[in-house]
Amino acid sequence: MMSKRIRQYIGILAAVMAYYVIHEGAHLIAALSMGVFKTINFMGMGIQIDVYNTQMTDWQMGIFCLVGAISTLVFGYALVLASPIICQANSKVFRVIMYYMTIILLLLDPVYLSVLYGFFGGGDMNGIALLIPEWMARGFFGLLLILNGLLFWKVVLPQYTQSFKER
Numbered sequence: 200m201m202s203k204r205i206r207q208y209i210g211i212l213a214a215v216m217a218y219y220v221i222h223e224g225a226h227l228i229a230a231l232s233m234g235v236f237k238t239i240n241f242m243g244m245g246i247q248i249d250v251y252n253t254q255m256t257d258w259q260m261g262i263f264c265l266v267g268a269i270s271t272l273v274f275g276y277a278l279v280l281a282s283p284i285i286c287q288a289n290s291k292v293f294r295v296i297m298y299y300m301t302i303i304l305l306l307l308d309p310v311y312l313s314v315l316y317g318f319f320g321g322g323d324m325n326g327i328a329l330l331i332p333e334w335m336a337r338g339f340f341g342l343l344l345i346l347n348g349l350l351f352w353k354v355v356l357p358q359y360t361q362s363f364k365e366r
Contacts (some may be wrong), residue, residue: 201292210295214303218271221304225270229263249320257329259364264326266309275304286362292297298359305351309344313337344359 205293223239226248230236237249252260278301285297316324326350327336 204294206292207299208290210299213296214299217300218303218307219246221274222267222271222308225266226263229266233259233263235259235263260326261328261330264323265330267323268312268327271304271308272343272347275301278304278349279355282358286358291363294359296363298355301355302351305347306344309340309347313341313344 223246224298227236227239230248230250233250235250235252235254237251240247240249243306250263255263278297282297282301285294287292288297302345303343312324314328316322323353324333327333330336
């Protein structure tokens with residue numbers, strides 16, 4: 200029988216990998232569809248899609264930078280909607296993975312784009328700010344962080360808590 204701690208580590212690792220596949224995968228699809236894909240950079244614990252930015256309009260760069268956050272949020276909301284079904288699964292490992300995926304997909308980009316981006320060179324915010332003023336984007340993602348946090352706390356967490364008590 201697998202310990203709770205091992206399941207948590209597996210869940211967090213799988214959730215982080217899923218985040219990168221979804222977020223950076225959206226960037227990759229956007230770059231390929233715009234014909235500006237350059238390379239995939241492997242950096243420390245993460246990856247980054249590099250593009251020929253001089254061949255892009257401000258609008259294209261903004262869209263390229265925004266699609267990562269949009270994709271993670273869409274998948275996060277899909278997991279919220281699916282949580283009643285997920286919580287019926289017999290596999291604790293599966294439920295733990297989905298639990299951590301839901302947290303990361305709902306909260307990571309809003310945290311980064313409202314608070315943390317300034318400490319890491321801007322990242323996607325640099326492009327998003329080409330579409331709308333940075334303060335507006337930051338405020339939107341801050342509000343989204345609060346709303347998604349409440350959604351997780353009030354809807355998702357009780358379902359998973361009950362699920363882990365029952366099985």
